[in-house]
Amino acid sequence: MSVSTISYAALGAAITCEVAGSALLQKSEQFTKAGPTLGMAACYGAAFFLMSVALKAMPLGVVYAIWSGVGIVLIAVVGALVFKQSLDGPAMFGMAMIVCGVVVMQAFSATTGH
Structure with a gap:
């Protein structure tokens, strides 16, 4: 397995852990529920460890943008x-612009190391 493949796999796992941690943060109800709070801390710890693995072969700016x-x-x-939360049109448009920026960076930048 190449270093690049390992870095992208680690980054994908880091993102998954960060999203799980953020969901548990919502469930922790401002740290008043022990289970979700401990789960959140574990997920964030794993996310940052995995992000450090990705940083072995990828630039910080690229890793953080993705x-x-x-x-x-x-x-x-x-x-x-x-959580049954909804986003309005401008919020979805803004997120689409962020995703487009990441796609442009991945497709056209020599910095990404692909």
Whole structure:
């Protein structure tokens, strides 16, 4: 397995952990529920460890752009499906612009290391 593949896999796992941690943060009810609070802390710890693995072969700016772009969309989906939260048109448009920026960076930038 190449270093690049491992870095992208670690980043994907980091994003998944961060989204799970954010969902548990909502469930913790401002840290008043022990289970979700401990789960959130574990997920965030794993997310940052996995992000550090991705940083071995990818630039920080690239990792963080992918992390935040994908994370924003995934947590919005979790918010809608799990917490019954909705977004208005401008919010969805703004998120689409962020995703487009990540796609442009991945497709055209030599910095991403693909």
